[in-house]
Amino acid sequence: MELKLKINEDLCIACKQCQQVCIRDNIIVEDFAVETGSNCFECGHCMAICRQNAITLKSFEHDSDKIVEYDPRESILEYDDLLEFLKRRRSIRWFKNKKIDEVTFDKLFKGAYYSPSAQNAQDVEFVVLDDKLDEFMNLVYDIIKVEEDEFFRIKEFGEYLADNTTKKFHPLLWEGKQLILTFSTDKTSAVIANTRLELLAYSLGLGGFYSLFILKSDEINHEKLMEFFPDIDKNKHMFSAFIIGYPKKLFRKTIPHKDIKVTYY
Numbered sequence: 001m002e003l004k005l006k007i008n009e010d011l012c013i014a015c016k017q018c019q020q021v022c023i024r025d026n027i028i029v030e031d032f033a034v035e036t037g038s039n040c041f042e043c044g045h046c047m048a049i050c051r052q053n054a055i056t057l058k059s060f061e062h063d064s065d066k067i068v069e070y071d072p073r074e075s076i077l078e079y080d081d082l083l084e085f086l087k088r089r090r091s092i093r094w095f096k097n098k099k100i101d102e103v104t105f106d107k108l109f110k111g112a113y114y115s116p117s118a119q120n121a122q123d124v125e126f127v128v129l130d131d132k133l134d135e136f137m138n139l140v141y142d143i144i145k146v147e148e149d150e151f152f153r154i155k156e157f158g159e160y161l162a163d164n165t166t167k168k169f170h171p172l173l174w175e176g177k178q179l180i181l182t183f184s185t186d187k188t189s190a191v192i193a194n195t196r197l198e199l200l201a202y203s204l205g206l207g208g209f210y211s212l213f214i215l216k217s218d219e220i221n222h223e224k225l226m227e228f229f230p231d232i233d234k235n236k237h238m239f240s241a242f243i244i245g246y247p248k249k250l251f252r253k254t255i256p257h258k259d260i261k262v263t264y265y
């Protein structure tokens with residue numbers, strides 16, 4: 001049986017907090033905490049709640065620099081501030097020529113690092129398309145063209161690829177020059193992770209928009225799409241495509257939305 005926790009019996013004061021937060025019933029506390037099974041999925045809740053620092057996840061034993069202690073009662077973000085931030089978010093399609101560098105991308109991916117994932121699988125991964133963006137978009141067109149009678153945007157995309165001298169903007173990328181793709185076995189986990197980096201992007205003065213049509217390539221022909229990404233596990237799907245850059249046009253007001261429908265049962 002592979003144990004995932006390192007428990008320091010001398011530090012443990014048998015407060016049972018770890019046992020209470022373990023959703024896998026993997027810890028029993030008598031004189032001290034003991035890992036009882038092989039059920040642990042390394043969520044780290046036992047470690048994070050322990051006041052005594054008596055528990056460590058073995059696989060992250062040498063990552064203590066990645067653990068930050070904080071005062072859980074201290075509020076660092078007020079509701080009004082966060083809501084105001086969300087209100088001002090807009091899809092950005094018009095970008096400056098300046099490209100985002102890797103240091104800035106790293107800052108964005110930190111948001112995804114702290115993202116929740118189904119079964120704590122942590123299997124979300126990203127691709128940044130930059131130099132190979134045009135090559136990738138050609139593949140996307142090859143796959144999604146089967147739906148060009150249904151979607152005028154796809155037809156326009158084909159016309160643009162054949163001759164881009166008459167069209168003002170790229171019908172799918174607009175002025176975008178960099179694209180973030182999110183892959184995972186679980187759609188919700190991928191979308192949550194991407195949303196976090198999207199929000200961080202706005203906080204760094206960046207912006208972007210999601211692309212429905214790029215995503216269609218995974219829905220229509222996953223196998224063919226994945227030939228472009230030989231290093232990514234084929235069980236993962238591309239669940240988010242986010243074009244990103246430095247905004248050129250700045251919006252000045254919110255617009256009204258349809259009321260959000262909520263039903264309480």
Ligand SMILES: Cc1cc2nc3c(=O)[nH]c(=O)nc-3n(C[C@H](O)[C@H](O)[C@H](O)COP(=O)(O)O)c2cc1C
Nearest residue numbers: 089090091092093171172174209210211212213214
């Ligand atoms: C899942 C999803 C797919 C989208 N696909 C596209 C797209 O293919 N092309 C595009 O220009 N905008 C796309 N958008 C952006 C929406 O058109 C945009 O959110 C909407 O017009 C409202 O504008 P706002 O985001 O500024 O509030 C997409 C948005 C989402 C959430």
